[in-house]
Amino acid sequence: MSRPEVGIEPGQRIAILSAAVADGIAAGEVVDRPAAVVKELAENAIDAGAARIDVRVEAAGQGLIEVVDDGHGIRPVDLPVAFARHATSKLRALDDLRSIRTLGFRGEALASIAAVAEVEAVSRSRDGGGGFRVRIHGGELLTAEPAGCSAGTRLTVERLFFNTPARLKFLKQPATENAVISRLVGELALGNPTIAFSLEVDGRRVIETPGIGDLRATFAAVYDSETATAMLAVDESSVRGLISPPALHRGTRDHVVVLVNGRRIQHRNLVFAIEQAYRGLREPDRFPLAVLNVLVDPAEVDVNVHPTKREVRFRNEGAVFAALERACYRALRQSPLYELQASAGGPLLELRETAIVSSAPVTSHPPPQGEKGLDGPRLPPLTYVGQLLNGYLVAEAPDAVVLIDQHAAHERVLFDRILQRLEGGEPASQLLLIPHDLDLTPAQLAAFQQQASWLQVLGFEGELFGPHTIRLRAAPSDMPEGRVQRVLDLILTDLAGDRTPDRRLRETAALIACHSAVRFGDAMSPEAARQLLSSLALTAEPISCPHGRPTTLILPDDQLRRLFKRP
Ligand SMILES: Nc1ncnc2c1ncn2[C@@H]1O[C@H](COP(=O)(O)OP(=O)(O)OP(=O)(O)O)[C@@H](O)[C@H]1O
Ligand SMILES: [Mg+2]
Incomplete structure (x- = not known):
């Protein structure tokens, strides 16, 4: 015109x-x-x-x-x-x-x-x-x-x-x-x-959404109600929406919807931030479902980049990336605490999510000063009874039998400890009794040299000892000596080609925790088991391991009575 x-x-x-x-x-x-x-x-x-x-x-x-x-x-x-x-x-x-x-x-x-x-x-x-x-x-x-x-x-x-x-x-x-x-x-x-x-x-009619302001209801209308029910809520000040639990995934990235102040955008890096939160929880080539709205001060984002307005540029992309990853990470770790409960309509019992909030954790000590807010589901007070099948700890709670996955519980305890140290910049390493010599691939060797300071933050110390070999003198404390080589091998493989390893603080902490924790199948002494239970109760999220799996299963007395048909 x-x-x-x-x-x-x-x-x-x-x-x-x-x-x-x-x-x-x-x-x-x-x-x-x-x-x-x-x-x-x-x-x-x-x-x-x-x-x-x-x-x-x-x-x-x-x-x-x-x-x-x-x-x-x-x-x-x-x-x-x-x-x-x-x-x-x-x-x-x-x-x-x-x-x-x-x-x-x-x-x-x-x-x-x-x-x-x-x-x-x-x-x-x-x-x-x-x-x-x-x-x-x-x-x-x-x-x-x-x-x-x-x-x-x-x-x-x-x-x-x-x-x-x-x-x-x-x-x-x-x-x-x-x-x-x-x-x-x-x-x-x-x-x-x-x-x-x-x-x-x-x-x-292909789509019809209710428009009542409820994202989950909208999601149910666009997908289906079963998928919508399974989605996890992300509810942080600057990131809101839904993401799929690890068990729910698709074969393409088409189901990841990122919005910035309500505007649907295409942004590979932000999609990557979401995927990062699933590290260790996701099969390769499987992708999450997500609808996430990132709220950013409009002055911090340039929408005038591309004629179709699908691309934006952030003044501080690193901060947006970190906020998105952190929000998804937290949502994924809100694994429920499972409890045996009566099923809705019949005589059967089923495992259901609960949000037990106990008056006090197992130890009567107050949480140490500076400990994070204890706002998630808490464990009831536990009295240790024994170990079963070299994998489960059995404990008694008021009116309930409690089973604990010893590996998952220990992972949680170590993860919190390691993360606190890393975030506080206080590496804790132990000198190895005998230095370990490790043969590395060229990519691993390069990573070892380029990321020496990051490895030191993690607690690894060593030096070159031949064209393909390093001699390791110290490793993170809490890590059994026999596992040090394997962990460093994994970390170096991970690090190869990554210039910003510190973005993956949590993943690295989870990896070290997983490989340092007592194994499922290891016998535990009563003292060690008791110590583990008290440490677990003091963590900020005792009910799940860093990978989001539950640590604890609660079998309430009244439900067990029903199961045994006691009057
Ligand atoms: N459905 C509508 N209801 C009310 N006003 C409308 C509607 N569609 C268009 N307009 C008016 O017409 C104007 C021109 O619309 P048009 O889509 O061409 O441009 P725009 O939305 O301003 O910018 P852009 O090209 O980025 O979409 C709008 O600014 C708005 O005032
Ligand atoms: Mg328009």
């Missing part, structure tokens, strides 16, 4: 950006396939404060794309202008980008769509006044007239790409284009649980 005069008429909200501002905005291809049209129209509806967005698609988007919303609408004076290039109500000066909260800001989308299709827009503003309709074909404004309609906006796009045969040629099979559209609408719905979305493809 021709460029109308710069400036705003009375009552007009949408204005054409000045050339200087327009030139400062990342420009380029906006609409390359039907899903891009759906995205732009739905994002406009979200920006308009809609509570309901209904999307209808026919013939894979080439027949029809219709988006109806109940948002604030567009005034008659604004409606024709909305289709001009650089026409927007969301931004006036480039500086506004620093505080932008809307998904749109370029004033490009409607113009780009109207240039390559036959478009009709009908809208009525919530401010009052009547409805209005415009029709634009291939960028030409054909009609602009009053029209009866309810408050909100309906955009209809037909014969998409009719005048750009090249783009038509690049479209994939209808089933593929439909799948891309479904995925897109699903992601928009997950990013906006307060909005009720529906998607109809060739007359078939």
Whole structure:
């Protein structure tokens, strides 16, 4: 469309950006396939404060794309202008980008769509006044007239790409284009649980979300309720959402949805941050499901990087990466405490999650000063009874028999201790009785030399002793000497090629803890077992090991009585 005069008429909200501002905005291809049209129209509806967005698609988007919303609408004076290039109500000066909260800001989308299709827009503003309709074909404004309609906006796009045969040629099979559209609408719905979305493809309802502000309910509508129930909540000040427990995974990364201030973005590094939290919990080539909204001060993130607005740049990406990884890590470690409970409807007993909060931990000592807040599920007071099958510790709690996985429990105790030391920068190492000579691969050797200071933080000390050999003199304290070589071998393999090992503090602590802990199958002396139980009760998260597996199983007396059919 021709460029109308710069400036705003009375009552007009949408204005054409000045050339200087327009030139400062990342420009380029906006609409390359039907899903891009759906995205732009739905994002406009979200920006308009809609509570309901209904999307209808026919013939894979080439027949029809219709988006109806109940948002604030567009005034008659604004409606024709909305289709001009650089026409927007969301931004006036480039500086506004620093505080932008809307998904749109370029004033490009409607113009780009109207240039390559036959478009009709009908809208009525919530401010009052009547409805209005415009029709634009291939960028030409054909009609602009009053029209009866309810408050909100309906955009209809037909014969998409009719005048750009090249783009038509690049479209994939209808089933593929439909799948891309479904995925897109699903992601928009997950990013906006307060909005009720529906998607109809060739007359078939594909998505319908409740829009009641509940992410899990939205997730159930987009996926299924079983998957939604299994998802773990991530609820930190700057990261909110759902991630799958380790046992739930998919074969592609397509189910990881990262949003920044509600905007769906593509960001390989942030997806990697999420995957990092699953280290040791995940099979290779299997990927988690996640919907995570990262909340960042708009001034800290640049959204004006790419024409499709899918990429962003952070002022401090490291901090965002760390916050995301930490939030997922915490959510994954909230493994439940299991208890034998009566099943809902029948006489059977089943293991269910519980959140037992005991009055006092097993030792009557208060937690040492500076110990982290004890806010997770706590263990009841335990009296040690004995060891079974060289793997389980048995303890008595008030009115319950308690079984503890000795390896998982010891891992938890060591992990907390090691992490505290690493975070506090106080390595604790033990001199080895006899120095160990280790043969390394060239990559491991390089890692050993490049990461010497990090290895020292962990407690490993040694030097080169031949072209492929190092002589190790000290290892982390708490680590049985017989396991030192194996652990260093694993750490060096891990380190090869990694320039930022300190990002993996927790994973490294978990690895050292796992290899230092008493094994499942080792006999334990009563003193050692008692010591372990008291140390476990003092940890911040006694109910799970660092890999998220439970440490403890509670068999309450009343349930055991039922099982033995005692009156
Ligand atoms: N569904 C809608 N409800 C209310 N206003 C709308 C709607 N769709 C578009 N508009 C108005 O039309 C203007 C132009 O929309 P358009 O999508 O072209 O640009 P934008 O959203 O401002 O920026 P972007 O190109 O980044 O999407 C918007 O700024 C908004 O004022
Ligand atoms: Mg827009």
